[in-house]
Amino acid sequence: MDLKLDALLLRAADYGENDRMVTLLSADRGKISAAMKGVRKAGAKLRFASQPFCFAEYVFAEKGGRYTVTQASLHEGFYDLRTQVEAYYAASCVTEVCDLFSMENMAAGPLLVCAVGALEEMERCPEKPNPVLVKFMAEAVMLAGYPLSAGDCPVCGKKLAGRRYFDLATGAFNCSDCAVGVPASESTYYAIREALSAIDTRPQPQKDVAADDGGRATGTGNEADSGAGKADGYLRALRLLRAYISYHTEAPLPALTQYISL
Numbered sequence: 001m002d003l004k005l006d007a008l009l010l011r012a013a014d015y016g017e018n019d020r021m022v023t024l025l026s027a028d029r030g031k032i033s034a035a036m037k038g039v040r041k042a043g044a045k046l047r048f049a050s051q052p053f054c055f056a057e058y059v060f061a062e063k064g065g066r067y068t069v070t071q072a073s074l075h076e077g078f079y080d081l082r083t084q085v086e087a088y089y090a091a092s093c094v095t096e097v098c099d100l101f102s103m104e105n106m107a108a109g110p111l112l113v114c115a116v117g118a119l120e121e122m123e124r125c126p127e128k129p130n131p132v133l134v135k136f137m138a139e140a141v142m143l144a145g146y147p148l149s150a151g152d153c154p155v156c157g158k159k160l161a162g163r164r165y166f167d168l169a170t171g172a173f174n175c176s177d178c179a180v181g182v183p184a185s186e187s188t189y190y191a192i193r194e195a196l197s198a199i200d201t202r203p204q205p206q207k208d209v210a211a212d213d214g215g216r217a218t219g220t221g222n223e224a225d226s227g228a229g230k231a232d233g234y235l236r237a238l239r240l241l242r243a244y245i246s247y248h249t250e251a252p253l254p255a256l257t258q259y260i261s262l
Helices: 085-101 109-124 130-143 186-198 227-249 254-261
Strands: 003-015 019-026 030-036 055-063 066-076 164-167 172-175 182-184
Touching: 003 030, 003 085, 003 109, 019 085, 019 109, 030 055, 066 109, 085 109, 085 130, 085 227, 085 254, 109 130, 130 186, 130 227, 164 186, 182 227, 186 227, 227 254
Parallel strands: 030 066
Antiparallel strands: 003 019, 003 055, 019 030, 055 066, 164 172, 164 182
16 A cells, blocks of 8 residues: 655665665654655656655655655745755755654654745745744754753843853753853844744743743844844854754754855
C-alpha cells in the first residue's frame, strides 16, 4: 500500500548516474529517507520534487523497509529562495535545523508548520531574512524542548537594563549584577525578545517576555532601536542561538555558520 505524506525536502544526495536520495520532514512520520529514481535526467517528471526546499505531497512505495518516491504533487517550490545567495543560505539554515531537531517515526507537525511558515515569509521578503530566521530558530529550539526567555532576570528578579548575560544552560538572559552566562548586547536581547513575542504557539508555557508592554519588543531610545542597531541585533542573535544549539547538541551547523559569515 502506498504511503502519502506532505513533506518538506531537507537534503538530497546524488547517487548512481541519475538518482537521488532525499531526506524529508513530514508531520506524522518525522524524517523519512527515500530514493528518487531518474530525477537527475533532463525533463524527469519528478525532478522538481528533489530540489531544495520543495514542499509537496510525496507518494512512497515501500519494500524491505526502504522507501522510493513514486509520485509527487507540488504545494510550494520556493523557487525564488534558490535564486538569491542570502535567501538561499537562510532557507538552508531552516532545513538544517529541522534535520537536527527531527527524528524518524516521531511526529513533527509543529516543526514542519514552523519551517514552511518561515520559508513563506522569506520568499515574501528575501532581501531581509534575518528577523524571520531568528524567529524560526527561537521557535525551533523551544519545540525541541530547550527553553528560551527574555524577561526579567531569573536569578534576582530585576528588570534587565544595560549589559545582559545569556545562560547557555537555561536559555535565559540575566542581569549584569548576576552575570550568569556569556555577555550579550542589548540589541541581541531585543532581537530575541521580538522573536519570542511574535511566536503565537509555544511547546510549553513560557514566562511573559515583558510584563510591562505585553511582550512587544519596544524601543529603548538608544542604538538598539536604530536600523543599524536592529540589523546588528539580528545577526548577534543568530550567533547566540547557534552557540545555544551547539551547547546542547554539539552540532556544527555549517549552513548557519556560512550564513552568518556572508
